[in-house]
Amino acid sequence: MFYEDRGLEIAYAEGQYLWDVNGKRYLDMHTGHGVAFLGHRNPHIVNALIEQLNKVYTLSTSFRIKIRDEMLDVLSKIVPEKFEYVYLLNSGSEIVDFSLKVARKATGRKKIVYFTNSFHGRTFGALSVTSNAKYRRGVEPLLADAVQAKFNDVEGLEKIVDNETAAVIVELIQGEGGVNIASKEFAKEVRRRTLETGSILIVDEIQTGFGRTGSTWTFEQYNIVPDILLAGKAIGGGFPVSVAFLPSDITSKLESGTHGSTYGGNPLACAAVKAATEVLIQDSVPLKAAEKGSQLIDMLRKKLSGYRIVREVRGSGLMIGIDLRIEPTKIIKCLQNSGLLALKAGVTVLRLLPPYVINGDDIVYAVNSIGKCIEEASS
Numbered sequence: 001m002f003y004e005d006r007g008l009e010i011a012y013a014e015g016q017y018l019w020d021v022n023g024k025r026y027l028d029m030h031t032g033h034g035v036a037f038l039g040h041r042n043p044h045i046v047n048a049l050i051e052q053l054n055k056v057y058t059l060s061t062s063f064r065i066k067i068r069d070e071m072l073d074v075l076s077k078i079v080p081e082k083f084e085y086v087y088l089l090n091s092g093s094e095i096v097d098f099s100l101k102v103a104r105k106a107t108g109r110k111k112i113v114y115f116t117n118s119f120h121g122r123t124f125g126a127l128s129v130t131s132n133a134k135y136r137r138g139v140e141p142l143l144a145d146a147v148q149a150k151f152n153d154v155e156g157l158e159k160i161v162d163n164e165t166a167a168v169i170v171e172l173i174q175g176e177g178g179v180n181i182a183s184k185e186f187a188k189e190v191r192r193r194t195l196e197t198g199s200i201l202i203v204d205e206i207q208t209g210f211g212r213t214g215s216t217w218t219f220e221q222y223n224i225v226p227d228i229l230l231a232g233k234a235i236g237g238g239f240p241v242s243v244a245f246l247p248s249d250i251t252s253k254l255e256s257g258t259h260g261s262t263y264g265g266n267p268l269a270c271a272a273v274k275a276a277t278e279v280l281i282q283d284s285v286p287l288k289a290a291e292k293g294s295q296l297i298d299m300l301r302k303k304l305s306g307y308r309i310v311r312e313v314r315g316s317g318l319m320i321g322i323d324l325r326i327e328p329t330k331i332i333k334c335l336q337n338s339g340l341l342a343l344k345a346g347v348t349v350l351r352l353l354p355p356y357v358i359n360g361d362d363i364v365y366a367v368n369s370i371g372k373c374i375e376e377a378s379s
C-alpha cells in the first residue's frame with residue numbers, strides 16, 4: 001500500500017547483480033536507493049557481521065564495547081579531524097531529525113533553511129525540510145520556522161540566511177529531487193553566509209556520501225567543510241544505519257540526553273560501518289567510482305546525443321541522472337525487462353545508482369540497454 005510494486009520477486013543477490021525467483025539476472029543500478037553501493041553481500045561486511053553476531057549483537061549504548069571503538073577509529077580516517085563526535089542512528093530521516101534538533105539546541109535559534117527540490121526524509125522533522133508537496137500533503141502542519149530557499153540561487157542566500165537561522169540543510173547533489181548539482185558558487189556562498197551569521201551548515205550526504213560521487217564526501221569537491229555531516233545508505237554496506245559527524249564546538253553546547261535511540265549504534269551497526277569503511281579505504285572505492293562513473297557518463301552522452309527526448313546526462317561518479325523530456329516510468333520498465341534495474345528522480349529523470357563493483361562489460365550492457373529503451377520510447 002505504501003510502496004510501489006516493481007513486479008519482481010528477488011531470490012538472490014551478489015555483487016552488482018540480483019536474481020529473481022525464476023533465475024533471471026538483473027544488473028542492479030537501483031541498489032535499494034543507493035544502499036548497496038559496495039555491492040550486495042560484500043564478503044568483508046558479511047564476515048564482519050557474522051563475527052559480531054557470534055559475539056554480542058545487542059547492547060545498550062550505556063555500555064562500552066570494543067567494536068564501537070574500532071569503528072570510531074577507522075571512521076576518523078575518512079573525515080576531517082574536526083569531526084570528533086560520531087552519532088549513530090538507524091535511518092537517514094532519523095539522523096536528519098537529530099541534526100535539526102542539535103542545530104536548534106546549540107544555537108538557541110529556530111529557523112531552518114532548506115532548498116527547492118530537496119529530499120531529506122519522511123519523519124516529521126525531515127519532511128519539514130523536504131520540498132516535495134506530494135510527501136507533505138495531508139500531514140501538515142510540519143515543523144514551524146522551516147523556510148524554503150531556491151536551490152542554486154546564490155543571491156537569494158544573503159536575505160534568507162540571517163542571524164535568526166539555526167541551520168541550513170543542503171544536498172550538494174540532490175538525489176530524489178532529480179540529480180541536481182549545486183554550483184560551486186552556490187556551495188561557497190552557503191558556507192560563507194552560514195559562517196557570517198553563526199548558522200550551522202548541515203550537509204546531507206546520505207545519498208552522495210561514502211564514495212558514490214567519486215570522492216569520499218561530495219563536499220571535498222566544493223572545498224567547503226560542513227558543521228554537521230550526515231551519512232546513511234552506503235555507510236552500512238546494506239545494514240540499516242545512519243551517522244552524524246559533529247565537532248566539539250557544537251557538542252559542547254548539548255547536554256547528555258539531547259537525543260537517544262534504543263537501536264542506535266548497536267554492535268551490528270558498528271561492525272557493518274567499520275567493515276564498510278575498511279572496504280572504502282582498502283579498495284580505493286571513491287577513485288573507482290570516479291573512473292567508472294566518468295566512463296559511464298561519457299558513453300551515455302555519446303549514445304544518447306541524437307535523441308530529442310533526452311535533455312541532459314549529468315552526475316558525478318556513480319550518481320547519474322538522465323534528464324528526459326518525458327516521464328521515465330516506461331523506460332524504467334523497459335530496462336527492467338531487459339535485465340537492468342534503475343530508478344526515477346524528480347519528475348523526468350532516469351537515475352542510475354550502480355555499485356562501485358560494476359565492470360566494463362556491465363557498463364557496455366547498461367549503455368546499450370538504455371540506448372535501446374530510449375530508442376523504443378522515441379519511436
Ligand SMILES: Cc1ncc(COP(=O)(O)O)c(C=O)c1O
Pocket residue numbers: 033091092093094096119120121122171175176204205206207208232233
Ligand atoms: C539525501 C537524503 N537524505 C535523507 C534520506 C532519508 O533516508 P531514509 O530513507 O533512510 O530515512 C534520503 C533517502 O533517500 C536521502 O536521499
